[in-house]
Amino acid sequence: MIPDDQVDEVKLRADIVDVIGQFVDLKKAGKEFKANCPFHDEKTPSFYVVPDKGFYKCFGCGESGDVFTFVQKRLGLDFVESVKHVAARAGIEVRETRQRDPDEDPRRPLWEAMAFARDWFVRQLEGEGGAEARAYLDGRGIDAATRERFGIGYAPDEWRALREAAAMHGISDDLLFDVGLLTRSEKVPEPYDKFRNRIVFPIEAVGGKVVAFGGRILGEGGKGQPKYLNSPETALYHKGEILYGLQTSRHAIRREGAALVVEGYMDLVALAAGGFENVVAVLGTAMTPEHAKLLRRYTQRVLLLFDSDAAGLKATFRSADVLLTEGLLPLVVTMPEGEDPDTLVRGEGPEALQRYLDQSVDVLDRKIQILEERAWFDSIDRRRGAVDRLLPTLRAVRDPTLRDLYVDRVAEKTGLRRETLEAEMEKADRPGSRASGTPAAPQPRPRPRDPSPSRRPHVSAEMTFLRVLAQDRERREEILERAFHFIGAEDFKDEVDRAILQLFADAPELGAVPAGLDPVVATRLEQLLAAPVREGQLDHAGQSADDAIRALRAKRLGREIDDLQARIEAETDAAEKVRLMQEKQRLHAEKRELGPVGTGDYARRHARRPNRGE
Numbered sequence: 001m002i003p004d005d006q007v008d009e010v011k012l013r014a015d016i017v018d019v020i021g022q023f024v025d026l027k028k029a030g031k032e033f034k035a036n037c038p039f040h041d042e043k044t045p046s047f048y049v050v051p052d053k054g055f056y057k058c059f060g061c062g063e064s065g066d067v068f069t070f071v072q073k074r075l076g077l078d079f080v081e082s083v084k085h086v087a088a089r090a091g092i093e094v095r096e097t098r099q100r101d102p103d104e105d106p107r108r109p110l111w112e113a114m115a116f117a118r119d120w121f122v123r124q125l126e127g128e129g130g131a132e133a134r135a136y137l138d139g140r141g142i143d144a145a146t147r148e149r150f151g152i153g154y155a156p157d158e159w160r161a162l163r164e165a166a167a168m169h170g171i172s173d174d175l176l177f178d179v180g181l182l183t184r185s186e187k188v189p190e191p192y193d194k195f196r197n198r199i200v201f202p203i204e205a206v207g208g209k210v211v212a213f214g215g216r217i218l219g220e221g222g223k224g225q226p227k228y229l230n231s232p233e234t235a236l237y238h239k240g241e242i243l244y245g246l247q248t249s250r251h252a253i254r255r256e257g258a259a260l261v262v263e264g265y266m267d268l269v270a271l272a273a274g275g276f277e278n279v280v281a282v283l284g285t286a287m288t289p290e291h292a293k294l295l296r297r298y299t300q301r302v303l304l305l306f307d308s309d310a311a312g313l314k315a316t317f318r319s320a321d322v323l324l325t326e327g328l329l330p331l332v333v334t335m336p337e338g339e340d341p342d343t344l345v346r347g348e349g350p351e352a353l354q355r356y357l358d359q360s361v362d363v364l365d366r367k368i369q370i371l372e373e374r375a376w377f378d379s380i381d382r383r384r385g386a387v388d389r390l391l392p393t394l395r396a397v398r399d400p401t402l403r404d405l406y407v408d409r410v411a412e413k414t415g416l417r418r419e420t421l422e423a424e425m426e427k428a429d430r431p432g433s434r435a436s437g438t439p440a441a442p443q444p445r446p447r448p449r450d451p452s453p454s455r456r457p458h459v460s461a462e463m464t465f466l467r468v469l470a471q472d473r474e475r476r477e478e479i480l481e482r483a484f485h486f487i488g489a490e491d492f493k494d495e496v497d498r499a500i501l502q503l504f505a506d507a508p509e510l511g512a513v514p515a516g517l518d519p520v521v522a523t524r525l526e527q528l529l530a531a532p533v534r535e536g537q538l539d540h541a542g543q544s545a546d547d548a549i550r551a552l553r554a555k556r557l558g559r560e561i562d563d564l565q566a567r568i569e570a571e572t573d574a575a576e577k578v579r580l581m582q583e584k585q586r587l588h589a590e591k592r593e594l595g596p597v598g599t600g601d602y603a604r605r606h607a608r609r610p611n612r613g614e
Helices: 005-014 017-023 067-075 081-090 108-126 127-137 145-150 161-168 173-178 246-256 264-271 287-294 312-325 341-348 350-358 364-375 380-397 398-416 418-428 461-471 474-485 495-506 519-530 538-570 574-591
Strands: 027-029 032-035 045-049 057-060 154-155 183-184 190-193 198-204 210-217 228-230 259-262 279-281 300-306 329-332
Touching: 005 081, 017 045, 017 057, 017 067, 027 173, 032 259, 032 312, 108 127, 108 154, 108 161, 108 173, 108 198, 108 210, 127 154, 127 198, 145 264, 161 173, 161 190, 161 495, 173 183, 173 190, 198 264, 210 264, 210 574, 246 279, 259 264, 264 279, 264 341, 287 312, 300 312, 300 519, 312 329, 312 364, 329 364, 329 519, 341 350, 364 380, 364 398, 380 398, 380 418, 398 418, 398 519, 461 474, 461 495, 461 538, 474 495, 474 538, 495 519, 538 574
Parallel strands: 259 279, 259 300, 300 329
Antiparallel strands: 027 032, 032 045, 045 057, 154 198, 183 190, 198 210, 210 228
16 A cells, blocks of 8 residues: 555646646647547547646546546556556655555654644744734735745744643654754753744645745844744755745646746745745755756746845856756846845835736846846957856757757857857866866867868757748748648647747748747747848758758658558568568658758759658
8 A cells, every 4th residue: 555645745746737648649728738538539629637626537428537547547557556657757756555554654753743833833923922923924915814825833932932832742852853843052951942033934845744944033133043044954854855835836837837936935925925826936045956857847937036136146047057957948037126026026016026027038138138238248358258158058958949049149149150159068068168167277279170060069950940930931931831741740849849830830921929829939939030140041041941851851751660660570461561561661762862961952852742641
């Protein structure tokens, strides 16, 4: 058996869209996702997945259930096996017990201590002794409903109030030490409460269990008292793996298509009180890859709302690079100097913050803006320094389409050739390079880099084709008509690229980003349409398009050949095997006929030959 708390944790942390999307081609439909039902034949989609509520339903055949039900029915697993399958997908390790004995969970006493502390802190806030704390929160715009939603409490200005209350409930000092609620000092023999005279915010893992607490001092505090204080790392709490507020905001993040990231719990709670639900906070640590992976379960688009001072900008750009490395799209929100999300919402209202959110810019564009404001492009020596400041972001991005757009943008802004910039990107990864931050030892003068196409880093065929469509508006319809004789949208494996191709196909005259698009699609399309066109580039657009068509056609033929080979190996009928082998030879011949990429004449020579599927 798998304990109930583990089952609940897996269900809460699992991305039902991701799990079902392994087997079904889900399409976003408002807050839901739809597809043709995998449990019966149909031509019109009637199968819906509702991520906010964690269930699916087919209105055609009536099949419905949660993520475990789907896996059981689709893969023929029993319940325990289905939980294990979903847990593995979500990166959760589950344990089995011989019987449903909660005492077999070694962490159960820790969870109980944290649950007790949370309830006790809430009682202190809502009781007679919490009047000053409640008044403080009211003054910050945090009403009773918001306090209840986030489980906000109060630690009274007493040395051992929590310790004594816990002892009356059989919770030992050792246990309170283990979860970071007690601390010691060489000056006094007795342990004492870690949180005193503080507004207390429970920090929950996705799943709803309290793993730590954060405290904001009430008033200005005394000498040596930090304004904010968090639990230490424990068996339950690893700060680099927890985002405050994700438990309550994850459905809103998926619904809005974006996450707002702030620096602390006060900012988050203030935004939630102002109506912004898709917010998370990092707590006393920099953005980590684990944080980014958590966000990636729910969105690709992340808006960073850190302070605009030097330290805040440093944290913003460092966080953005981590997000880029994990395949996310970071945008920077720039607020007025001296303002943070909390003060802005309280001072000017939610609509003021919304204006700044609407003006958010891609992280690379924000870096370039700052460099322009500080005249980093005005001279050769400073331009060299500007390149060094942009390289970390270029190196961090993993999305090939976005990487190509970034390189184009920096090359255009700095006046460098792509080849030179790409060489700098490679050099920046080597220990001792000036971009790595380590002083470089004297090196021999490198040989001139060969700028021939065979030495340039690979740009995907999909990206090449979309760039031609974006830049050559006059010939876009002609290029699309020629392309669709040989390829289709299904040859674009990236769903964002596929959506952009469909937009161009539906509206060949498209010159601006339409309203109402998915934010990730809108951002990438805007970057494509705004990419600079270098001198003479359009003269070769037709050849570039044909090269991309040919490369995509070759990929499709390769897949079809692989499928045929698998069928040949499984086929037992001799005559059918011969027929399949002949078909495979024909596809090989067609693939050879494509010739090497770069000749630019295949599509023109075969423009009237339709696809076999037409």
